[in-house]
Amino acid sequence: MTGRSHTPIRPIWLCRTCGNPWPCGDAKLALLAEYERDRVSLFVYLAGQLGDAMDDLAKLRADMLGSGELFGRFLSWPSRGNHAYRVAPIDTRRDSARPVAERKEVSGS
Numbered sequence: 298m299t300g301r302s303h304t305p306i307r308p309i310w311l312c313r314t315c316g317n318p319w320p321c322g323d324a325k326l327a328l329l330a331e332y333e334r335d336r337v338s339l340f341v342y343l344a345g346q347l348g349d350a351m352d353d354l355a356k357l358r359a360d361m362l363g364s365g366e367l368f369g370r371f372l373s374w375p376s377r378g379n380h381a382y383r384v385a386p387i388d389t390r391r392d393s394a395r396p397v398a399e400r401k402e403v404s405g406s
């Protein structure tokens with residue numbers, strides 16, 4: 298963690314360098330570089346930060362920030378453009394995706 302200057306000011310969770318909501322753009326770039334080969338650890342780290350931020354902001358009664366908004370702010374951005382973390386769409390054409398009862402009906406005819 299060398300040279301990372303865009304760190305959050307707690308408990309308000311704004312960047313101490315640029316003043317944007319943390320993680321700011323520069324913080325995201327630094328985190329992506331730092332966790333380039335270990336995205337799972339990045340998510341674990343961000344989830345921990347999210348938990349701390351929720352606690353801090355709840356104490357501040359920052360009611361304008363919903364938990365959904367915080368979740369998006371902390372955890373949605375690393376998965377954008379990264380196919381490995383996308384949920385695969387269910388292919389409804391495959392038999393395995395159908396309910397068991399429906400499959401029996403098809404195979405019994």
Ligand SMILES: [Zn+2]
Nearest residue numbers: 303312315321
């Ligand atoms: Zn910043």
